[in-house]
Amino acid sequence: MKCPNCTAENKDTAKGCKKCGRDLTIPPAWFPDFKWHARTLGILYVVITVFYFGVSFALRKLPKPYQFRRVPAELTPWLKKG
Numbered sequence: 001m002k003c004p005n006c007t008a009e010n011k012d013t014a015k016g017c018k019k020c021g022r023d024l025t026i027p028p029a030w031f032p033d034f035k036w037h038a039r040t041l042g043i044l045y046v047v048i049t050v051f052y053f054g055v056s057f058a059l060r061k062l063p064k065p066y067q068f069r070r071v072p073a074e075l076t077p078w079l080k081k082g
């Protein structure tokens with residue numbers, strides 16, 4: 001088997017690497033590589049970008065906030081002066 005630390009070839013029955021001394025009875029841990037990070041970050045950025053444009057598109061479809069809406073004067077006769 002290959003040493004997960006230095007890739008040196010060792011006997012399948014070896015308990016430790018003959019080159020670097022790593023304990024071969026412990027299964028190698030999973031360390032995400034650069035490709036994994038790039039792909040994950042790419043997916044995150046795509047999701048965030050799509051979400052941003054989706055939300056801003058949805059917000060543009062909504063009517064303006066009440067205080068910015070033009071209300072015809074005849075609908076608010078109590079605001080008329082005099």
Ligand SMILES: [Zn+2]
Nearest residue numbers: 003006017020
């Ligand atoms: Zn080794």
